Amino acid sequence: MARPDEMKAMEILSLYAAVWSETQKMLGAARSEDWDNLIGLEQSRRSQVEKIMQMDKGNVENREFLARKSELIRSIISADEEIKSLTHKWMDKLKETL
Numbered sequence: 001m002a003r004p005d006e007m008k009a010m011e012i013l014s015l016y017a018a019v020w021s022e023t024q025k026m027l028g029a030a031r032s033e034d035w036d037n038l039i040g041l042e043q044s045r046r047s048q049v050e051k052i053m054q055m056d057k058g059n060v061e062n063r064e065f066l067a068r069k070s071e072l073i074r075s076i077i078s079a080d081e082e083i084k085s086l087t088h089k090w091m092d093k094l095k096e097t098l
Contacts, residue, residue: 013069013072019049
């Protein structure tokens with residue numbers, strides 16, 4: 001049976017993985033210019049991030065946990081940068097149209 005700190009680490013990583021999954025959906029929506037869906041996905045992801053912020057106070061220091069957490073965060077940030085770029089391109093097109 002897993003220790004409480006191991007269970008907490010697994011739960012936190014599960015939340016990060018859920019955020020990564022939602023981020024991948026957001027990236028797909030941005031790539032297909034489905035802006036309404038992107039907004040809905042972002043709102044859903046925000047609630048997951050809030051859960052992480054409440055749970056992940058830095059008290060789990062397992063090396064494997066930290067490595068996986070870091071990997072997920074880097075992936076999320078990278079996808080967010082692409083989403084931001086795609087969004088800005090769309091906004092620039094919209095400005096030209098208006």
